[in-house]
Amino acid sequence: MSIRSYDPTTDFIHPTLTTIKARPNRETLKKLIKENKDNARNIHSARGAGDEGHLRLCFPLATYNARAHLAGTPWIDPVHPGARPNIPGGATAAQIQQAVSEHSYDLQEFQIFQSTERALLKLTMKAIDEVYYKALEDPDEGYSMLHYMDLIQHLLESYGQLTNDDLDKNIDRMNEQWSVNVPIEKLFNQINDAQAFARGHDEITDRAALRAGLKNLENSGVFQVALKDWRAKPTAEHTWNNFQTFFKAANTERLRSVTTKQAGYHDQHQANAATSNNKGNPFIITLADGEAMSYCFSHGLQWDLTHNSNTCRNRHPEHNTKATLNNMLGGRCQIKRKPGEAAIVKYIPNNRQQRSGGSSNHSERATSQTRTDSTSTTAHSDVSSLTSTQT
Numbered sequence: 001m002s003i004r005s006y007d008p009t010t011d012f013i014h015p016t017l018t019t020i021k022a023r024p025n026r027e028t029l030k031k032l033i034k035e036n037k038d039n040a041r042n043i044h045s046a047r048g049a050g051d052e053g054h055l056r057l058c059f060p061l062a063t064y065n066a067r068a069h070l071a072g073t074p075w076i077d078p079v080h081p082g083a084r085p086n087i088p089g090g091a092t093a094a095q096i097q098q099a100v101s102e103h104s105y106d107l108q109e110f111q112i113f114q115s116t117e118r119a120l121l122k123l124t125m126k127a128i129d130e131v132y133y134k135a136l137e138d139p140d141e142g143y144s145m146l147h148y149m150d151l152i153q154h155l156l157e158s159y160g161q162l163t164n165d166d167l168d169k170n171i172d173r174m175n176e177q178w179s180v181n182v183p184i185e186k187l188f189n190q191i192n193d194a195q196a197f198a199r200g201h202d203e204i205t206d207r208a209a210l211r212a213g214l215k216n217l218e219n220s221g222v223f224q225v226a227l228k229d230w231r232a233k234p235t236a237e238h239t240w241n242n243f244q245t246f247f248k249a250a251n252t253e254r255l256r257s258v259t260t261k262q263a264g265y266h267d268q269h270q271a272n273a274a275t276s277n278n279k280g281n282p283f284i285i286t287l288a289d290g291e292a293m294s295y296c297f298s299h300g301l302q303w304d305l306t307h308n309s310n311t312c313r314n315r316h317p318e319h320n321t322k323a324t325l326n327n328m329l330g331g332r333c334q335i336k337r338k339p340g341e342a343a344i345v346k347y348i349p350n351n352r353q354q355r356s357g358g359s360s361n362h363s364e365r366a367t368s369q370t371r372t373d374s375t376s377t378t379a380h381s382d383v384s385s386l387t388s389t390q391t
Contacts, residue, residue: 008043009119014035025160026197036124057116133155173193187213223251283309296323297328301335
């Protein structure tokens with residue numbers, strides 16, 4: 001390898017960092033720093049423990065060497081060995097060759113160290129608007145003397161401090177309802193990520209993580225038997241790690257006989273059956289045929305049992321999270337058809353339109369009504385005709 005032409009970014013895992021398009025915050029900075037750690041670790045070095053590449057560049061030296069696995073093998077930053085090898089007088093040919101070889105190796109180590117740090121710095125500056133680090137610019141030297149960790153520490157001190165709002169949003173992300181149509185690992189990851197985000201601040205214990213996971217799966221409506229089996233286990237086995245292992249296996253069994261085309265219908269049907277006797281969920285109603293639907297203030301009555309007034313993500317400006325079918329609180333009076341169900345009644349003209357034969361305005365309204373009816377049917381105000389049991 002010709003070190004003069006070596007570009008570390010060719011060996012980076014993330015040759016382009018995730019751009020921070022707005023004001024940096026702890027979450028976006030954490031992602032950027034993680035990507036740079038991946039990059040630095042992928043540039044080999046035998047220094048330190050010899051198994052973390054140039055990860056040291058992502059920490060202050062003292063902090064990096066305080067890591068337990070580096071005990072006895074601290075990292076020492078490479079230094080420039082000088083322009084020429086140090087060859088003592090009277091050295092033999094073999095000694096001269098060794099001195100030249102050692103000098104070449106030391107110079108290469110130093111240059112890789114320097115070029116890797118510059119690459120990390122350059123990528124970071126490119127990923128963030130300059131206005132957020134302009135204060136570090138020297139009036140004469142510009143950014144030529146700026147080190148990567150100086151930039152990172154400036155960003156963390158200026159924009160990376162956790163606020164109560166950040167911690168609240170982190171809890172919201174942790175509790176985001178898992179969809180039965182995505183891998184269950186997504187649920188585990190969002191809870192693990194929330195724990196990591198809050199570490200050192202408002203800690204999320206494993207017990208809290210376990211409660212969040214259980215509540216999420218209960219709301220999904222597809223793990224009734226597995227949840228019962230889990231609760232039957234000895235309390236000592238109710239750990240967050242065991243939870244992930246147990247429900248990963250339970251989800252594998254749930255999906256075992258489901259084909260790709262059947263997955264969406266199967267999951268929803270299973271959710272309907274599982275929640276038909278759920279007396280504690282005020283948003284879910286059971287129809288006369290035993291199937292269940294869920295009510296949302298902004299979207300009305302629909303088939304996704306994880307979607308209700310409280311969990312809705314696309315809300316009307318006056319959305320009310322407490323609205324149920326029995327008490328809609330002014331919410332939407334609409335029933336969604338099942339996926340794939342064809343519309344039969346498109347538009348029914350009133351008596352006045354029938355007498356007049358209709359008008360262009362009537363036609364326009366009919367067209368508009370047809371569009372609406374392609375996805376939903378207006379609900380009758382007497383909800384008792386729709387249900388046999390309010391759950």
